[in-house]
Amino acid sequence: MIRPAAGEKIAGSGFSVIGLGQCSLDILGCVPCYPAIDSKVDLTDTLIQGGGPVATALVALARLGEKTAFVGRVGGDDFGQRIRLGLQEEGVDCRYLLTDSGATSQFSFIAVDQRHGSRNIFCHRGSASPLGEEDFPAVSLRDSRILHLDGSHPGAAVAAARWARQSGMVVVLDGGSWRPELEPLLPYIDHLVVSEAFVKALCPGSSPQQALKLLMVYGAQAVTVTLGAKGSWTLPQTGIMFHQPAFDVTVVDTTGCGDVFHGGYIYGLLQCWPLDCIMRFAAACAAIKATALGGRSAIPGLARVNRFLADASSRQELQGPA
Amino acid sequence: MIRPAAGEKIAGSGFSVIGLGQCSLDILGCVPCYPAIDSKVDLTDTLIQGGGPVATALVALARLGEKTAFVGRVGGDDFGQRIRLGLQEEGVDCRYLLTDSGATSQFSFIAVDQRHGSRNIFCHRGSASPLGEEDFPAVSLRDSRILHLDGSHPGAAVAAARWARQSGMVVVLDGGSWRPELEPLLPYIDHLVVSEAFVKALCPGSSPQQALKLLMVYGAQAVTVTLGAKGSWTLPQTGIMFHQPAFDVTVVDTTGCGDVFHGGYIYGLLQCWPLDCIMRFAAACAAIKATALGGRSAIPGLARVNRFLADASSRQELQGPA
Numbered sequence: 001m002i003r004p005a006a007g008e009k010i011a012g013s014g015f016s017v018i019g020l021g022q023c024s025l026d027i028l029g030c031v032p033c034y035p036a037i038d039s040k041v042d043l044t045d046t047l048i049q050g051g052g053p054v055a056t057a058l059v060a061l062a063r064l065g066e067k068t069a070f071v072g073r074v075g076g077d078d079f080g081q082r083i084r085l086g087l088q089e090e091g092v093d094c095r096y097l098l099t100d101s102g103a104t105s106q107f108s109f110i111a112v113d114q115r116h117g118s119r120n121i122f123c124h125r126g127s128a129s130p131l132g133e134e135d136f137p138a139v140s141l142r143d144s145r146i147l148h149l150d151g152s153h154p155g156a157a158v159a160a161a162r163w164a165r166q167s168g169m170v171v172v173l174d175g176g177s178w179r180p181e182l183e184p185l186l187p188y189i190d191h192l193v194v195s196e197a198f199v200k201a202l203c204p205g206s207s208p209q210q211a212l213k214l215l216m217v218y219g220a221q222a223v224t225v226t227l228g229a230k231g232s233w234t235l236p237q238t239g240i241m242f243h244q245p246a247f248d249v250t251v252v253d254t255t256g257c258g259d260v261f262h263g264g265y266i267y268g269l270l271q272c273w274p275l276d277c278i279m280r281f282a283a284a285c286a287a288i289k290a291t292a293l294g295g296r297s298a299i300p301g302l303a304r305v306n307r308f309l310a311d312a313s314s315r316q317e318l319q320g321p322a
Numbered sequence: 323m324i325r326p327a328a329g330e331k332i333a334g335s336g337f338s339v340i341g342l343g344q345c346s347l348d349i350l351g352c353v354p355c356y357p358a359i360d361s362k363v364d365l366t367d368t369l370i371q372g373g374g375p376v377a378t379a380l381v382a383l384a385r386l387g388e389k390t391a392f393v394g395r396v397g398g399d400d401f402g403q404r405i406r407l408g409l410q411e412e413g414v415d416c417r418y419l420l421t422d423s424g425a426t427s428q429f430s431f432i433a434v435d436q437r438h439g440s441r442n443i444f445c446h447r448g449s450a451s452p453l454g455e456e457d458f459p460a461v462s463l464r465d466s467r468i469l470h471l472d473g474s475h476p477g478a479a480v481a482a483a484r485w486a487r488q489s490g491m492v493v494v495l496d497g498g499s500w501r502p503e504l505e506p507l508l509p510y511i512d513h514l515v516v517s518e519a520f521v522k523a524l525c526p527g528s529s530p531q532q533a534l535k536l537l538m539v540y541g542a543q544a545v546t547v548t549l550g551a552k553g554s555w556t557l558p559q560t561g562i563m564f565h566q567p568a569f570d571v572t573v574v575d576t577t578g579c580g581d582v583f584h585g586g587y588i589y590g591l592l593q594c595w596p597l598d599c600i601m602r603f604a605a606a607c608a609a610i611k612a613t614a615l616g617g618r619s620a621i622p623g624l625a626r627v628n629r630f631l632a633d634a635s636s637r638q639e640l641q642g643p644a
Contacts, residue, residue, distance in 0.1 A: 006390070027349065027431065029444050033358075037435070038576075040443040078400050104368075109349065109431040111444055121362040122433055123349050127386075254360075 014143040015093065016066040016270055018279035020136065020160050021054025021174075022151035023072050023087070023097070024106040024123075025079040028255065028294055028312035032116040050086030051108065051295045053150035053174045053259045060088045060263025060285060060299045062214070066270060067109035069144075071160075071308035086296075096137050103128035110255055112293060114149060130276045142167055142291040146266055149189075150174045154181045161188035170269060174262045186218040191269065193224040193262060208233055209241060221277055224265075226258060232283065238274050244279035246314060247287035256295025261286040264305070265274060284308050336465040337415065338388040338592055342458065342482050343376025343472035343496075345394050345409070345419070346428040347401040350577065350616055352436040366436060367383075372408030373430065373617045375385035375472040375496045375569060375581045381412045382585025382621045388592060391415035391466075393482075394475070395450045408618075418459050424585060425450035432577055434615060439573035455481035463487055468588055471511075472496045473563075476503045483510035492591060496584045500524040508540040513591065515546040515584060530555055531563060544597055548580055554605065558597050566601035569609035569634060578617025583608040586627070606630050 029043035049081070058068040060131050064188035070092050074080030076099055081107060087094050106126035112119045131153040138160065145165040149157050151173065163172050165188050173185065176192030180203035186192070192215060199211035206214065208225045212235040215223045224234040231245040264285030268278030300308070351365035372378070380390040396402030398421055405427060409416050428448035434441045453557050454474040460482065469486040471479050473495065483493050495507065497516030500523035508514070514537060516591050521533035528536065530547045534557040537545045546556040553567040586607030590600030606627050614620035621629070 027429075029431065029446060031444065035442045035444070036441045037356075037442065040445055043444055043446045044447045107349075109351065109433075111431075118355045118360045120359065120366055122353065122357070122431065123362055124351060124365045193350065201416045 002039060003082055014067070015060065015069045015141065016144070017061050017068045017146045017148055017266055018071060018141050018144045019054035019058045019068065019148045019170045020071040020109065020131070020153060020157060020181060021052065021148070022073060023050060023052040023055035023070065023083050023154045024108055024126075025049075025083050026051035026108050026110055026255065026295055027241045028110045028112060028253070030112045030293065032114055034111070034113065034120075045293055047297065048082070048293045049294050049296050050083050051155075051256060052083075052106070053176055053261075053262070054148055054152075054298075055087060055092075055254045056082075056264065056295050057148055057174065057263040059087070059296050060260045060289075061267055062090045062092050063299050063301050064263070064267045064305075065302060066267065067093075069096060069141065071096040071131070071141075071156075073098045073100055073131055073135075075099070075103040075105035075126055075128050078103055079107050080105040090296075096140070098131070098135065112255065117253050117290065119253065119255055121255075130154065131156035136155055136160045136163075137165045146170045146172060146269060146285035148172045148174070148262065148266060149185070150176065151179065151185065154185070158184050158188070161185055164188075165261035172262065172269070174258065176258065186215075186220075189218065190221045191224075191265070192218070192220045192222070193226065193265060195258060196225060196227050199225050212241060224279070226261060227255075228254070232261075232279060234275060234279055239275070242276060242279075244276070244283050249287045249291055251290045253293045254290055256299075257267045257286040257290050260289040260299055263299070278311065281305065282313070334390070337391045337463065338466070339383050339390045339468045339588055340393060340394040340463050340466045341376035341380045341382065341470045342453070342475060342620070343374065343391065344474045345372060345374040345377035345392065345396060345405050345642045346430055346448075347371075347405050347619055348373035348430050348432055348577065350432045350434060350575070352434045352615065354436055356433075356435065356442075367615055369616045369619065371402070371616050372405050372617050373578060374428070374468055375498055375579075376474075376582070377405075377409060377414075378578045378617050378621075379470055379496065379585040379588065380414045381409070381618050382582045382611075383589060384413045386585070386589045386623050386627075387624060388589065389415075391418060391451070391463065393418040393463075393570070395420045395422055395535060397421070397425035397427035397448055397450050399427055400425040402560065410566035412618075415570055418462070420453070422450035434575045434577065439575050439612065441575065441577055443577075452476065453478035458482045458485075458634055460485045466491060468492045468494060468591060470494045470496070470584065470588060471507070473501065473504045473507065473582050476507070477573055480506050483505065483507055485512070494584065494588055494591070496580065504584050508537075511540065512543045513546075513587070514540070514542045514544070515548065515587060516550050517580060518547060521547050526613070527593065534563060546601070548583060550576070550579075554583075554601060556597060556601055561597070564598060564601075566598070566605050569605055569630075571609045571613055575615045576612055578621075579608040579612050582611040583619060585621070590642075602631065603627065606634070620644065
């Protein structure tokens with residue numbers, strides 16, 4: 001880890017959330033239907049904007065009013081410049097976003113089916129090397145409250161998670177897909193929020209609910225599995241497993257819904273809300289995001305989420321209890 | 323058309339080939355197989371380079387040693403800058419490549435199946451307006467020998483084709499896909515080279531050979547239909563229809579094969595070769611191109627094509643007549 005030189009004054013920066021993870025340039029294109037092999041399809045709408053699980057979660061937190069910093073690496077190409085600019089414009093601190101000048105940045109082409117917002121992601125991981133333990137600027141980031149990880153940069157991630165735990169920070173992991181190199185990270189995670197694909201790969205044959213119980217052995221305070229339109233299930237360490245339904249919206253694009261869900265979840269943690277309130281808030285953030293093309297276009301501010309939740313409550317009151 | 327001011331000295335530039343048409347940025351990604359709906363696939367290889375039927379044909383001609391100029395329009399974005407730079411680096415004259423600063427450039431994401439080089443193209447047409455008659459710099463381009471079109475910029479294309487015919491130039495059209503607005507262009511075309519999709523749309527129910535006879539009514543000197551791995555059929559105005567087989571190569575990516583075929587065809591016209599020699603040369607150029615990822619990566623120079631053709635001849639001699 002980066003340590004201060006002798007005599008250097010150390011001042012913690014006091015970020016609400018430090019994110020260490022992936023950042024990408026998303027090239028999104030809407031298609032009327034999927035093209036047949038060896039054929040051409042005209043995109044009916046396009047958008048180029050930053051993406052990546054941790055990076056987009058930080059954008060969500062920034063729009064909700066939190067002070068955030070991103071730790072990661074881009075290539076020296078113009079895609080890398082666009083990624084950095086996209087975060088800076090949102091107020092995410094990028095002083096620890098390193099550049100590997102000889103490398104290419106991560107990018108994804110995302111084909112969004114305009115009939116129902118489902119999508120295919122074609123992902124180039126980029127050629128920048130992952131951050132190692134020595135690249136994580138621990139000292140500069142002390143006095144921060146939450147560390148958010150997505151399992152990328154495994155060397156730096158384990159070191160950062162261990163340091164964050166020792167520093168009294170809360171550690172959150174976005175488990176998008178299971179890979180064996182994530183295992184050393186799991187004992188350091190306070191809040192584990194994983195995808196359906198993650199539990200299927202790690203706990204084959206188990207239901208999402210069974211998987212939550214298995215995942216609890218790593219010692220998290222809460223484990224959640226997100227299931228898209230089927231909502232999410234959460235198991236607190238002390239308490240009873242519960243379900244949060246997904247909100248019913250007209251879906252344009254599901255890109256980034258998981259990332260924004262994590263942003264909402266972490267916002268709730270920062271407010272010290274009870275877990276059921278956190279899950280409802282996170283689900284609202286993700287639902288609002290799904291109403292526009294792109295992982296970041298429709299990420300809401302706080303007033304928008306509160307209005308959405310108030311509207312949802314009044315609809316429910318009108319309909320009566322389920 | 324752009325006309326000179328009174329008293330302005332008019333000097334023809336003497337390009338071998340003027341191309342008026344599409345230019346695009348191709349973002350190519352190899353996939354091990356096609357992703358299922360709502361899933362993610364990692365690209366095993368990627369490449370970003372310029373594309374577009376006429377633009378890539380001019381690159382082929384430039385590599386074969388010809389003096390070329392491109393007339394078209396890009397947007398004011400960084401994709402547009404990359405497109406221009408890609409042509410300039412090949413020695414294609416871009417002084418008549420206009421920029422619409424408020425518009426987006428055309429780009430395509432091309433997913434190449436690494437098992438057999440077949441591909442899907444997801445195309446964003448860009449928001450730059452097509453060139454009109456007034457945008458074609460006819461006077462500056464006199465003393466050129468061939469005008470190559472791809473059916474884009476219909477207003478400028480008809481005016482340019484009419485002017486080229488009057489100026490004694492030869493006009494070539496790359497008919498990639500049939501659209502009714504191409505009809506006014508067809509009477510001005512000397513060499514019409516169309517795709518299988520073009521003849522299927524214009525002459526539904528006809529065989530490629532029947533379609534060639536139907537297309538001949540527009541008065542071209544020769545009409546050709548290209549059929550990918552099945553080679554091409556050519557009908558000269560005076561002469562007998564003949565077939566050119568495709569050369570047998572290990573195909574990596576078929577992107578741009580048609581464009582490079584046109585480049586080879588036009589090179590043969592410039593040398594005043596007989597049509598059967600032209601077709602063999604064009605097929606060789608396209609086959610060599612198919613051996614690498616990207617529409618332009620493997621476009622050959624003259625020595626490479628000649629060596630390829632010599633090797634193909636000696637293989638045929640060894641095998642004896644078919």
